[in-house]
Amino acid sequence: RKEVEQDPGPFNVPEGATVAFNCTYSNSASQSFFWYRQDCRKEPKLLMSVYSSGNEDGRFTAQLNRASQYISLLIRDSKLSDSATYLCVVSSSNTGKLIFGQGTTLQVKP
Amino acid sequence: NAGVMQNPRHLVRRRGQEARLRCSPMKGHSHVYWYRQLPEEGLKFMVYLQKENIIDESGMPKERFSAEFPKEGPSILRIQQVVRGDSAAYFCASPPAGGFSGNTIYFGEGSWLTVV
Numbered sequence: 001r002k003e004v005e006q007d008p009g010p011f012n013v014p015e016g017a018t019v020a021f022n023c024t025y026s027n028s029a030s031q032s033f034f035w036y037r038q039d040c041r042k043e044p045k046l047l048m049s050v051y052s053s054g055n056e057d058g059r060f061t062a063q064l065n066r067a068s069q070y071i072s073l074l075i076r077d078s079k080l081s082d083s084a085t086y087l088c089v090v091s092s093s094n095t096g097k098l099i100f101g102q103g104t105t106l107q108v109k110p
Numbered sequence: 111n112a113g114v115m116q117n118p119r120h121l122v123r124r125r126g127q128e129a130r131l132r133c134s135p136m137k138g139h140s141h142v143y144w145y146r147q148l149p150e151e152g153l154k155f156m157v158y159l160q161k162e163n164i165i166d167e168s169g170m171p172k173e174r175f176s177a178e179f180p181k182e183g184p185s186i187l188r189i190q191q192v193v194r195g196d197s198a199a200y201f202c203a204s205p206p207a208g209g210f211s212g213n214t215i216y217f218g219e220g221s222w223l224t225v226v
Contacts, residue, residue, distance in 0.1 A: 004152075043201055043217040044153065087152060095166060096143065096205050096215050100152035 001026055006088050006101035014109055017078045021104045023071040023088030030099075032091040033064050035073045037084045038103065044087055047073075078108045113137070114204045114218035115184075122224045123192050131221045132184040133202030141165075142185045143203040143215065144177055153201060159185055192225045199223075 006023045013019050025033075033050035048055060050062040050071055061074040071088055088101035113136040123129050135142050140161045145153040158166040159179040170177065174192075179185040189196055202218040 041199075041222070043219050045217070095158055096141075097155050097158060097166060098143075098145075098153075098215065099155070100145075102152045 002102075003027060003099045004088055004090050004101035006104050008102050008104060010105040010107055012107045012109060013078055015078060015080060017108075018074065018076050019078055019106060020075075021073045021086055021088075023101055025069050025071070025088075025090045025099075027090070027092045028069060030090045030092040033071055034089040034098075035062055035071075036087040036089055038087055039084050047086070075106075080108050080110065082106060083108045114202055114216050116202050116218035116221050118221060119219065120222045120224070122226060124226055125193055126191050129189040129192050129196070129223055131187040131200050131223070133187070133218060134184040135202075135204035136216070139204050141205055142179055144185070144187050145201045145203065147199040147201065149198070156187070189223075192223070194225050197223055197225045
């Protein structure tokens, strides 16, 4: 079983749609959780950290459920520029070693 | 990429040759991570280095791969006798000054290795 699992997609949605991505992780000792965005042939960039209390940044909302070992990302009012691969990332050490999911590809169409 | 510099950006090697990838973290930072991303896959941790010290090499393949971060100069990921399966993007990353605090690390733009 992979340490971090995501549905690879692709998710094809029209502009303005709401889309949700889910992710599960296997290590219950995991301490830090993130969503990264990666454009084609580019480096991953931090989208947002994820907390149990949930956090929101504009159109993006992230949620963590430690009991279920489940992380989600909600994107409201999708834009063409949201088209990218979204990586679920977990850290279970205090050294910053990150465990990446395979990524979920989003394609927003006009 | 917060000043994490990688070179070369693109490298083509024939099977059996050596590949050297370089990474300079932000000025004054002394820790780097190396990650590999195979085609259509997520990033995989390879090694975590401090200057003159390997902290965690649990993700490094047992053979042909080595990494160093000398007191002076960039960190180097060295792949000997490359094979087609080594074709991938290799990303270097650096934590913020003061070390990882549970927030984020910053990635360089990556080095794309193609083995022909």
